[in-house]
Amino acid sequence: MPDLGGTFCVAADINSRGYVVGASTTSAGAQHGFVWSPPSWGQPGNIRDLTPNGDPSYASSINDAGQVAGQHVTPTTASASIWTPMRGDYVVKDLGTFTGLQTWSMGINDAGFVVGYASRESPYQADAFFWQNGEFSLLPGATSIVYATALTGLNGNSVQVVGVSQDAATGAFTVLRWKVTLTQGPVIQ
């Protein structure tokens, strides 16, 4: 596979159509998220920079609709983000901050739900989150360092999320599994 011109390029995920996402350094040394589309109908495979404006980014996950989850860094923010394919291009949506912290996304499912975490330094703290339709929900854990790493597709009205919590005192990591239930409220007329 081609890269974005730098010396470091890693693939993070592949969807059922063979689209691959990851992160690559550019010739300028910055890290950018990418989407690689496989050869199709005689067209060669193609790699696309998710932040051609030069902002640092990475891509961690892609769903079967081609939506990409990752992180987008601007001069003032570092936010979990979703890139949605639209008319041959990608539209980026920054999810913003949660619990006052910068956010990182780890997984996106076919419904467009995202899981990840919000973090801060000194002392290090991480809060796992589930995001849908513009809203963050906390995924609770027993320690101050909790990450969400992956989620299932929507099954009925629920999804399962997995992640880890770390005990800051002992350093031990424990795997956690959450069930998230979504309930449609009454339609407001």
Place this chain on the structure above:
Amino acid sequence: MLRATPFLALGTLAIVAGCSDQPALTAPPARPNPIVTIDPPPAPISVSVDDPVPLKGLPGSTYNVASSINDRGDVAGVSSPGGVEHAVLWPAGSTAPIDIGMGRASDINNAGQLAGEFGIHAALWTPNGAGAFTLTLLDAQLPSPNYSQAQAINAAGQVVGSYQVQSKW
């Protein structure tokens, strides 16, 4: 200089509007009425989260990580008994790990295939139907024998990951 490049491998076998009746008019109206549609507001969705269920690690492990969950609810990850990393599977609904063997599992597809690493090799574990897994090392298909890892696997068994290229020192 170390250079990492993604690879794509076929993990299983090889590399990889509307009309209405109008009265007859002798002249068209100067301005047709605009058609305005207003979408109803979306119904609000409330989200509730159950308390997490801890999944057990292998005996003697203090490093346990979930890397991925497939749509059936099977969880893939790593557990480290005695400090040695093992690829593990937590079957759907279970809190007890199945030891796949030394290595790390990064992803699991809906067929139950796990992608990850075994030593310095990108690896694929395929369930054999009898409760065990067949290990396939994927780096033999790569142009460089240096460190490689598999990061993700899709429904078709295509695996992606990265490998190091020692282009020059």
